[in-house]
Amino acid sequence: MSAFEQIRHFEDSRAAAGQQARVEDTRFAARQFRADMLKGPKARYFESFDLVKVPYPVRYGLRNAFSRERLVEYMHIQNRLFVVQFDTPEGVKTMLVSPSDHERNGETPFFRRLQDRTANWLTKILINRQNTVPQVLARLGLRPEDIDYITYDHLHTQDIRRWLGTDKQAGLFPNAKLLVHWREWESTKDLNPYQADWYCPSGIAGVPENKVVCFDGSIMLGDGVALMHTPGHTEGNHSIVVHTDEGLWVTSENGVSVDAYAPLLSAASGVADYAKMIGTEVIINGNTLENAVDQYISMVQEATVAGPSKRDPRFPNVFPSSEMTPFWLFPGTRPAFYVGHARHGTLHRR
Template identity: 40%
Template sequence: MRMPWHQGDVLDLASVGVRVDSLTDVSAIPGGPGARLTAIRTQAVAFRQEFLGTGTPDSVTTCDLVTLPYPTRFGLFRASRAIAPFLAITNRMLVIRWAESDGTPRVLLFEPSDVELGRYTPYFDKLVERTPDVVSKRVVTEHGTVVGHLSRLGIDPAEVDYLMFDHLHTQDLRRWIGTTTHQADLGGQPKPVFPRAKVIVQRDELAAMADLHPMQRPWYQPGAYRDVSPESFLPIDGSVVFGPGVAVVKTPGHVFGNQSLVLNTSTGVWVSSENVIAAECLTPEFSRMPGIARWAREWGQEIVLNANTIETTVDQYNSIILEKTLADRSQRDSRFAQFFPSSELTAAWTNPGTSPTFAHGAITHR
């Protein structure tokens, strides 16, 4: 399958923001993953100090999209002793606004998932086939759409500069960025909802999507990217500060090109990704969910990762430590970090034993 960004192609696109030099590629550090973990802790402290000096964005708004089931064995890895085979997660979009030094306004959408098209991800598509409609209606709740939320916020889609996801699992972007040819399943050739927006993505993930490994295939929709223009993507390498209090840091592991959003707000530094599904997974010793604290203690693990694809588990662990070191503690409960899962664990009566001890629910900054 030839993707628009085939490995032999050269993508000559404009750069964005300022590269973060204090967060270097630790893969070349001798001594193995333990040495890389030590280096990550040191680098995270250095970057955090630099980042605090960049200022804060104008606003951060949280928009709920959908609550849906997710396997417990994935979301809580090997730690949970809950009897429920599924837990519930809520996918949310963050709308971040800031101004450049020359006054130019910017709008970034983090996790603007097209929920309708995301259902055709191979894993979820098969799950839906096995689930009666009456059950699906009870366990899936749609809260709002990307376009609907923007309308409520008074943002014209033409004002959006950037779309960003921590990774492209489940994402189908054809309606957001348009296509180059007719799309039979969409009944035509969709014009882009976001005509000037660029999709910020790590170059490593684009390369991986050009030739998916069998362990990756259940979670991507590669066919949805055949007819999109490469000019719609803005590939980056590593970590970048976009604007005052807004950055992306590379956090490989969950996928090779995973990335996390970092925000400096009125309550301090937040980090957001899908590396874990609950804030307590960064401090499992405080979790009241069955098995979590005990598992972390017995195995000497300081985090509980989200592991639907175990591409490079050690790197994902190390990336979560980077996120944990960058984030401030919650002002509501200092036991938990200001880590905002892009898919956050949500209490549901259908899923006993998986109710979170603590949930953020939203990031709000004005």
């Protein structure tokens, strides 16, 4: 397990027998954590970079809420890389959040089948490859050896071997370690068939154990950066919380749009009506449904920690790691609020 500072706020927040009691206890803990984190220092640098747009089933991304589901099967999601730098007693650390190797991630069984049954000309329209991780780092002037950590809110579709290496081949980032909740790491090594459909085959095979740092609960990494356990989408899902001059950004894939955290305001077809009808606060991203009750709680937790967006205070300051993006082929999937891009602070180069 890791030696990072433990965050204690959420340790008993899901202990109640009642489901809504757990929601309220977690909301209370999230308010306290938000207040404490805002009192502390900010991260040194935070910026988002577009990597690839891919189709994703609306029946999963907007679980049960999208009214055109029979006519519009997919939405477009924008996958992003986040580069984060923060101060620690050991100096400035550089972390890559969601560094997807999208050239290999397509081997994930669900997406492999989707590509195999789609004509090549249509695939070129539906999949928009914008940047690779090495291209982004080169533009920033960061060297591979400058990367200290990589992390993902969960390991769906991820192939990390190019970054961390294997027992047969060196990785691109010689000094980097993966920060991952221990439940996510253990699950990825021993998946059942329903979950395996969403994990890249051999995506962690041969990665040296000394390149992996497992943590439990929620942890502070350094000034203004936390990894907050938010189970549900997967058992080991965690959210990345970064303190910036735009407040606390909270990043994960529990929801695929800021609309999913404020569904009564959503512009996506039928979402607001559905939320009003059943009285839900959030719309979960439910492709695997490992634990929908926990995922609901986690999304309330994320929205509460994030607080109001400075861009539009009606919405929470959540930055989905894969964000529902308007696309002409998928009518009805335009969100009411789209984050797009954020940049804060000054990049430190060694």
